[in-house]
Amino acid sequence: MDEDTRSGEGSMMNAGWRFAKLVPAVLLAAGLGACAPADPPKERTAESKGEVMKKKSLGAKTLPTAPVWAVGSYDQAGKPNAMTAAWVGICCSKPPCVAVSLRKATYTHGNILARKAFTVSIPSEAFAKQADYFGLVSGRNEDKFAGSGLTPVKSELVDAPYVGEFPLVVECRLLHSFELGLHTMFVGEIVDVKADQSVLNEQGLPDIEKIRPLLFAPETHRYHGVGRFLGEAFSIGKGL
Amino acid sequence: MDEDTRSGEGSMMNAGWRFAKLVPAVLLAAGLGACAPADPPKERTAESKGEVMKKKSLGAKTLPTAPVWAVGSYDQAGKPNAMTAAWVGICCSKPPCVAVSLRKATYTHGNILARKAFTVSIPSEAFAKQADYFGLVSGRNEDKFAGSGLTPVKSELVDAPYVGEFPLVVECRLLHSFELGLHTMFVGEIVDVKADQSVLNEQGLPDIEKIRPLLFAPETHRYHGVGRFLGEAFSIGKGL
Numbered sequence: 001m002d003e004d005t006r007s008g009e010g011s012m013m014n015a016g017w018r019f020a021k022l023v024p025a026v027l028l029a030a031g032l033g034a035c036a037p038a039d040p041p042k043e044r045t046a047e048s049k050g051e052v053m054k055k056k057s058l059g060a061k062t063l064p065t066a067p068v069w070a071v072g073s074y075d076q077a078g079k080p081n082a083m084t085a086a087w088v089g090i091c092c093s094k095p096p097c098v099a100v101s102l103r104k105a106t107y108t109h110g111n112i113l114a115r116k117a118f119t120v121s122i123p124s125e126a127f128a129k130q131a132d133y134f135g136l137v138s139g140r141n142e143d144k145f146a147g148s149g150l151t152p153v154k155s156e157l158v159d160a161p162y163v164g165e166f167p168l169v170v171e172c173r174l175l176h177s178f179e180l181g182l183h184t185m186f187v188g189e190i191v192d193v194k195a196d197q198s199v200l201n202e203q204g205l206p207d208i209e210k211i212r213p214l215l216f217a218p219e220t221h222r223y224h225g226v227g228r229f230l231g232e233a234f235s236i237g238k239g240l
Numbered sequence: 241m242d243e244d245t246r247s248g249e250g251s252m253m254n255a256g257w258r259f260a261k262l263v264p265a266v267l268l269a270a271g272l273g274a275c276a277p278a279d280p281p282k283e284r285t286a287e288s289k290g291e292v293m294k295k296k297s298l299g300a301k302t303l304p305t306a307p308v309w310a311v312g313s314y315d316q317a318g319k320p321n322a323m324t325a326a327w328v329g330i331c332c333s334k335p336p337c338v339a340v341s342l343r344k345a346t347y348t349h350g351n352i353l354a355r356k357a358f359t360v361s362i363p364s365e366a367f368a369k370q371a372d373y374f375g376l377v378s379g380r381n382e383d384k385f386a387g388s389g390l391t392p393v394k395s396e397l398v399d400a401p402y403v404g405e406f407p408l409v410v411e412c413r414l415l416h417s418f419e420l421g422l423h424t425m426f427v428g429e430i431v432d433v434k435a436d437q438s439v440l441n442e443q444g445l446p447d448i449e450k451i452r453p454l455l456f457a458p459e460t461h462r463y464h465g466v467g468r469f470l471g472e473a474f475s476i477g478k479g480l
Contacts, residue, residue: 022365060336060430063360092341094423132477135473135477180332181332182332193301204298236463237376239363
């Protein structure tokens with residue numbers, strides 16, 4: 001099957017297109033197409049819909065939420081290091097890739113360029129202090145694994161260590177580095193994802209409710225956990 | 241001040257470096273440096289620390305958590321569109337930028353290339369169904385604003401619409417597009433962030449507890465909310 005034939009537009013997932021492909025037909029079969037007005041409405045403007053225009057301009061800044069990832073690397077001497085990063089995300093399904101943006105001043109920046117590899121270790125709530133510590137000090141001056149009491153585990157697939165105690169880790173080989181300004185974006189191809197058995201669900205899939213990852217609110221400098229289940233993706237929107 | 245002089249390595253935030261810069265001195269003043277072993281421990285291996293090696297290999301796949309963003313664009317005819325994306329993230333502080341990865345097959349992909357602009361609208365929990373709907377159908381076939389009952393608002397700063405009812409929106413001009421494989425990564429410079437007054441805290445900053453954004457678990461196809469406050473960033477790690 002050619003993924004480019006997909007009808008639905010959601011880019012949320014790798015497998016989702018198989019489902020999404022069926023959706024327009026399902027919607028039609030259910031008669032939901034009738035919910036749409038015969039004529040598309042004209043775009044409503046600020047003037048015609050005052051209640052949605054109470055927004056306050058905050059200027060050109062970054063967003064209020066981000067993930068918390070620990071990026072693992074080796075330095076020239078082979079010392080393992082981990083730094084906290086939040087300017088990160090999944091960026092491709094095939095090949096599966098993550099993007100991690102780092103300032104050139106960071107110790108990890110040079111490590112990744114030299115070793116052409118990095119890992120991402122996802123801390124659980126229980127390791128919030130250690131995750132914060134990884135972002136407070138530099139591996140240039142300190143042995144952060146020693147300082148945190150956590151365990152660097154040498155990846156057998158890429159030239160980088162991961163955090164043994166964190167429940168989910170991703171091993172990446174460097175594919176691209178893009179200079180964006182203050183930050184360099186490193187795109188890493190995911191070679192393997194490894195998870196503690198304790199965070200897998202009955203189907204063997206990583207379960208967000210068991211991983212309990214951290215979120216970071218850049219604007220208010222706060223960590224939060226993951227909250228309540230709100231609904232099945234690629235499903236709850238069919239009711240509209 | 242030169243940000244490259246920063247001691248701390250955390251790349252989590254734009255402003256954070258000012259704080260992080262002080263941290264090593266603070267740690268020393270507090271005598272916390274004494275907590276580090278005199279000799280850095282040797283890297284522990286799988287054999288010497290069995291309990292951190294119970295991880296199961298899941299293969300090369302994507303990660304278990306991602307944000308839920310609605311990406312707004314205009315098509316050739318000027319019809320506003322929004323699609324849900326989760327392969328996204330903040331990617332630079334200066335200039336402030338976001339990265340949004342889309343498959344070439346999506347309608348939005350062509351829209352962004354043609355208009356050189358897009359927006360990101362962050363849905364709150366109350367709009368989980370609409371956010372899901374934006375990922376179920378294609379703007380090529382449907383008017384998703386009409387179908388969702390939500391309001392496209394024309395940005396005055398970039399050539400793209402945002403979702404009026406979503407509490408936080410980001411207006412971006414296209415800076416880069418990178419071909420990564422199945423997905424193209426669009427890097428957009430944030431021209432402005434706009435927020436409903438109701439989601440700002442007393443300091444006028446976007447408050448994650450008021451925005452109540454969605455998280456998406458790609459592996460299990462589930463949406464979750466943001467959970468409990470876990471601690472102050474750039475702070476709780478100092479206790480180690």
